Amino acid sequence: MSNVTKVQKEKNEGTAVPKVNKKETKKAENSVINVNDLNLWYGSNQALYEISMDIPEERVTAIIGPSGCGKSTFLKTLNRMVEMVPIVKTSGSINYRGNDIFSNKYKKEYLRTKVGMVFQKPNPFPKSVYDNVAYGPRVHGIKKKEVLDQIVEKSLKDAAIWDEVKDRLHENAYGLSGGQQQRVCIARALAVEPDVILMDEPTSALDPISTAKVEELVQELKEKYSIVIVTHNMQQAARISDKTAFFLSGELIEFAETDDLFQNPQDKRTEDYITGRFG
Amino acid sequence: MLGQNENGVKKRMESRVMLNKVMMVLFFLATTVGLIFLGLLFYRVLTQGIGYLSWDYIRSFPAPYPDKAGIWAGLIGSIMLMAIVAVFSVIIGVSTAIYLEKYASKNKFTDFIRINIQNLAGVPSIVFGLLGLTFFVYMFQFGYTLMAGGLTMALLVLPVIVVAAQEALRSVPSEIEQASYGMGASKWQTIARVTLPAAIPGILTGTIIALSRAIGETAPLIIVGAATAIYTLPDSVLAKYTVMPIQIYNWTGRPQEEWQYVAGAGIIVLLAILLLMNSIAVLIRNKFSRRL
Amino acid sequence: MDNSLRSEGNQLNVQQMIEERKQKKSIGERIEKIVPWFLLLCASVSVLTTVGILFTLLRESIGFFSNVSIFEFYTGTSWSPWSGHYGVAPLIGGTLLITVIATIVAVPLGLMSAIFLSEYASDKVRRTIKPVLEVLAGIPTVVYGYFALTFITPMFQAIIPDLGIFNALSAGFVVGIMIIPMVASLSEDAMNSVPNALREGALGLGATKLEVVFKVVLPAAFSGIVASVVLAISRAIGETMIVTIAAGATPNLTMDATQSVQTMTAFIVQAATGDTTFGSTIYYSLYAVGMTLFVFTLVMNLIAQYISRKFKEDY
Numbered sequence: 080m081s082n083v084t085k086v087q088k089e090k091n092e093g094t095a096v097p098k099v100n101k102k103e104t105k106k107a108e109n110s111v112i113n114v115n116d117l118n119l120w121y122g123s124n125q126a127l128y129e130i131s132m133d134i135p136e137e138r139v140t141a142i143i144g145p146s147g148c149g150k151s152t153f154l155k156t157l158n159r160m161v162e163m164v165p166i167v168k169t170s171g172s173i174n175y176r177g178n179d180i181f182s183n184k185y186k187k188e189y190l191r192t193k194v195g196m197v198f199q200k201p202n203p204f205p206k207s208v209y210d211n212v213a214y215g216p217r218v219h220g221i222k223k224k225e226v227l228d229q230i231v232e233k234s235l236k237d238a239a240i241w242d243e244v245k246d247r248l249h250e251n252a253y254g255l256s257g258g259q260q261q262r263v264c265i266a267r268a269l270a271v272e273p274d275v276i277l278m279d280e281p282t283s284a285l286d287p288i289s290t291a292k293v294e295e296l297v298q299e300l301k302e303k304y305s306i307v308i309v310t311h312n313m314q315q316a317a318r319i320s321d322k323t324a325f326f327l328s329g330e331l332i333e334f335a336e337t338d339d340l341f342q343n344p345q346d347k348r349t350e351d352y353i354t355g356r357f358g
Numbered sequence: 359m360l361g362q363n364e365n366g367v368k369k370r371m372e373s374r375v376m377l378n379k380v381m382m383v384l385f386f387l388a389t390t391v392g393l394i395f396l397g398l399l400f401y402r403v404l405t406q407g408i409g410y411l412s413w414d415y416i417r418s419f420p421a422p423y424p425d426k427a428g429i430w431a432g433l434i435g436s437i438m439l440m441a442i443v444a445v446f447s448v449i450i451g452v453s454t455a456i457y458l459e460k461y462a463s464k465n466k467f468t469d470f471i472r473i474n475i476q477n478l479a480g481v482p483s484i485v486f487g488l489l490g491l492t493f494f495v496y497m498f499q500f501g502y503t504l505m506a507g508g509l510t511m512a513l514l515v516l517p518v519i520v521v522a523a524q525e526a527l528r529s530v531p532s533e534i535e536q537a538s539y540g541m542g543a544s545k546w547q548t549i550a551r552v553t554l555p556a557a558i559p560g561i562l563t564g565t566i567i568a569l570s571r572a573i574g575e576t577a578p579l580i581i582v583g584a585a586t587a588i589y590t591l592p593d594s595v596l597a598k599y600t601v602m603p604i605q606i607y608n609w610t611g612r613p614q615e616e617w618q619y620v621a622g623a624g625i626i627v628l629l630a631i632l633l634l635m636n637s638i639a640v641l642i643r644n645k646f647s648r649r650l
Numbered sequence: 651m652d653n654s655l656r657s658e659g660n661q662l663n664v665q666q667m668i669e670e671r672k673q674k675k676s677i678g679e680r681i682e683k684i685v686p687w688f689l690l691l692c693a694s695v696s697v698l699t700t701v702g703i704l705f706t707l708l709r710e711s712i713g714f715f716s717n718v719s720i721f722e723f724y725t726g727t728s729w730s731p732w733s734g735h736y737g738v739a740p741l742i743g744g745t746l747l748i749t750v751i752a753t754i755v756a757v758p759l760g761l762m763s764a765i766f767l768s769e770y771a772s773d774k775v776r777r778t779i780k781p782v783l784e785v786l787a788g789i790p791t792v793v794y795g796y797f798a799l800t801f802i803t804p805m806f807q808a809i810i811p812d813l814g815i816f817n818a819l820s821a822g823f824v825v826g827i828m829i830i831p832m833v834a835s836l837s838e839d840a841m842n843s844v845p846n847a848l849r850e851g852a853l854g855l856g857a858t859k860l861e862v863v864f865k866v867v868l869p870a871a872f873s874g875i876v877a878s879v880v881l882a883i884s885r886a887i888g889e890t891m892i893v894t895i896a897a898g899a900t901p902n903l904t905m906d907a908t909q910s911v912q913t914m915t916a917f918i919v920q921a922a923t924g925d926t927t928f929g930s931t932i933y934y935s936l937y938a939v940g941m942t943l944f945v946f947t948l949v950m951n952l953i954a955q956y957i958s959r960k961f962k963e964d965y
């Protein structure tokens with residue numbers, strides 16, 4: 080909560096379009112998710128090839144790459160949402176804090192409370208703001224009103240949207256602006272207190288000001304959450320992420336500290352991409 | 359030479375344009391035939407029936423004299439029948455739609471169910487009456503009761519509800535279902551808490567349309583034995599009953615002219631209820647289509 | 651796992667609560683397993699209905715044909731069950747007569763309405779006329795029957811003095827009006843799905859709208875239009891109340907529209923309202939006639955489906 084107020088102060092003191100301060104996190108790097116030799120097919124089309132990477136804890140990991148290279152597919156594999164497409168097959172392994180997520184013993188519903196997701200287009204339910212945010216806890220059996228009230232307030236505060244919606248908690252979320260909707264969706268994801276948050280181009284449908292707000296928010300959230308964010312916008316990746324992975328045609332080409340990757344790419348293809356030579 | 363040719367083309371052009379205009383008027387007139395017919399029908403029914411329409415008429419049971427007869431038994435019977443139809447057809451119809459849209463894999467079997475439903479929609483209503491007579495009246499031994507009539511009608515309108523519910527389910531954006539799955543909700547939780555609520559306006563509209571079809575149906579109810587003369591209201595689903603269309607049919611068939619007016623008054627009541635139901639459907643549609 | 655950060659500020663710890671409630675989830679899991687079966691059960695009701703219809707029609711018809719030879723039924727030309735004559739031809743004839751009259755009324759009017767709505771009317775006009783036209787399809791048939799008997803017949807009698815109170819002409823005419831919306835709106839859908847580029851191409855070459863209609867739109871929408879007509883005919887065949895009320899109850903093998911006829915549907919109503927005892931030959935005849943009716947409409951529906959499936963492949 081203290082973080083939120085700080086951000087708002089910064090914003091008020093700053094220029095019209097708030098600048099994001101990337102916080103230098105120099106924690107010892109633990110990983111939350113370990114991906115090993117992941118292959119994925121849509122029917123007979125292979126979309127991911129031999130991906131191995133470790134997602135660091137409480138940091139922002141950006142995934143960049145040209146359209147169709149498999150960013151969304153990879154992201155959705157991390158919480159098994161990709162299995163909504165019935166023809167999907169995978170090989171290799173993904174471990175979340177030491178649990179094999181593909182094992183029968185580890186239920187995907189449970190995984191998704193740990194590894195939450197924010198989508199490209201704001202997709203609130205056609206319900207009130209309150210019911211949107213309370214959805215996750217309710218689905219998982221939390222029914223007490225006082226508890227839900229607390230969760231809703233806390234999640235909305237953490238998503239830096241409490242002040243904007245606190246007087247209209249019981250109005251339909253469709254009445255909010257796109258940027259507000261997206262932050263309500265983030266609050267909705269936060270409500271079950273996930274460990275990891277996956278974001279698939281969360282700002283691509285938003286205007287610059289809303290985008291800046293979401294970017295700030297991501298910076299705040301990494302204090303508590305591990306974040307994986309797909310983006311098409313390389314400035315955004317450079318601004319907000321600690322580590323960046325570059326995907327090309329279903330392969331992981333390079334994965335490094337963001338500053339290193341942008342300033343000193345090891346692979347020719349990465350360099351070509353970030354200097355805008357293709358993609 | 360050239361001028362003449364041009365003139366010819368111009369003349370032909372003119373006549374083609376003329377023909378186009380004449381035909382357009384003709385097409386328009388053809389369209390108005392249906393509308394004029396509708397206007398006449400309403401006018402006729404109103405002028406014939408309005409004189410007999412009164413509070414007494416609405417609250418009276420059938421009687422041997424035109425000025426004593428009323429629609430009460432039919433009105434209440436129709437409403438009770440609708441309640442039975444609604445319960446069964448909505449539960450079965452919406453469940454069928456959910457099964458087809460969300461659970462069944464798209465294979466030969468679902469194709470079969472779909473084609474089957476399409477064909478059921480084309481079966482004459484009186485054949486449903488025969489079905490009800492065999493099964494509900496005799497085999498299940500409900501006799502000539504509300505239950506037999508209600509179940510027969512529920513099967514009759516089932517295709518309407520299934521198709522409407524399928525359409526409503528399909529129009530729910532998959533993004534919000536994704537969001538639900540992304541929160542760790544299970545399939546049924548997602549359907550029950552997200553998909554169905556979002557589809558409710560469409561389902562409601564479809565249900566009202568189905569019910570307004572059922573409330574006007576006469577033939578199958580004649581077969582499954584809706585009575586014509588009922589002097590008490592049905593007190594259970596296993597009681598004898600009548601409905602408005604049956605009463606209207608019965609009055610229409612009588613030779614004395616006064617009975618036509620009695621029938622006309624009944625038609626006004628029936629049409630008023632249909633109008634009410636359709637207005638509700640339109641209201642629902644307008645209210646919710648604005649939002650999505 | 652270290653949750654201290656996540657429960658910062660107060661005692662709230664959602665993940666822990668979820669964890670606790672996970673133990674109780676077995677009920678949820680059971681629901682998750684049962685629901686698809688329940689839904690499948692409901693979905694099978696529609697199949698059972700079809701099976702039930704076929705079963706009842708076949709079984710009772712077989713009962714009927716053990717009393718009356720199937721040969722007499724389909725070749726006899728006299729229908730008077732109360733005196734033991736079971737030749738279904740007059741009922742089929744009555745049904746066809748009504749259907750022909752209805753088709754003659756509905757097809758031209760319906761198609762012209764469709765052409766007007768799809769090709770000539772402005773959006774606003776279409777949006778007002780179409781729903782009003784569709785009201786015609788929502789009027790209960792008993793109301794049509796009443797109107798046919800008490801208004802259309804007297805009106806026709808003014809022109810044709812010989813016309814009886816019960817006659818095929820008014821009944822067929824009103825059935826025709828009733829199925830106009832079916833022809834009109836299904837045909838209009840077919841015409842609307844003709845790509846605009848085709849129209850614009852022809853208009854660009856200087857064709858008038860009328861020429862576009864006849865040379866481009868109607869040919870392209872042809873199968874859709876035919877399907878709509880076939881469906882409407884099927885509807886006319888199965889129509890019951892209008893003919894019961896306005897066409898009378900005289901099984902009459904005639905093509906004279908001024909006479910009273912009885913259709914298959916009207917006979918079923920007549921026999922069901924009279925005191926037909928369960929198990930009597932007349933009772934069984936209901937089903938034999940019902941089956942004949944069912945086959946007629948089924949064939950029509952299958953033809954319509956076949957045509958419209960082909961139509962879909964065209965685009």
Ligand SMILES: Nc1ncnc2c1ncn2[C@@H]1O[C@H](COP(=O)(O)OP(=O)(O)OP(=O)(O)O)[C@@H](O)[C@H]1O
Pocket residue numbers: 121124126144145146147148149150151152153164
């Ligand atoms: N549902 C699907 N069925 C079949 N193939 C799919 C499906 N979704 C994605 N693919 C294929 O998988 C590959 C990777 O797609 P993905 O959506 O992951 O790319 P992306 O990097 O997210 O692209 P973008 O930047 O455009 O969002 C593409 O070749 C795509 O065609």
Ligand SMILES: [Mg+2]
Pocket residue numbers: 150151152279
């Ligand atoms: Mg993507």
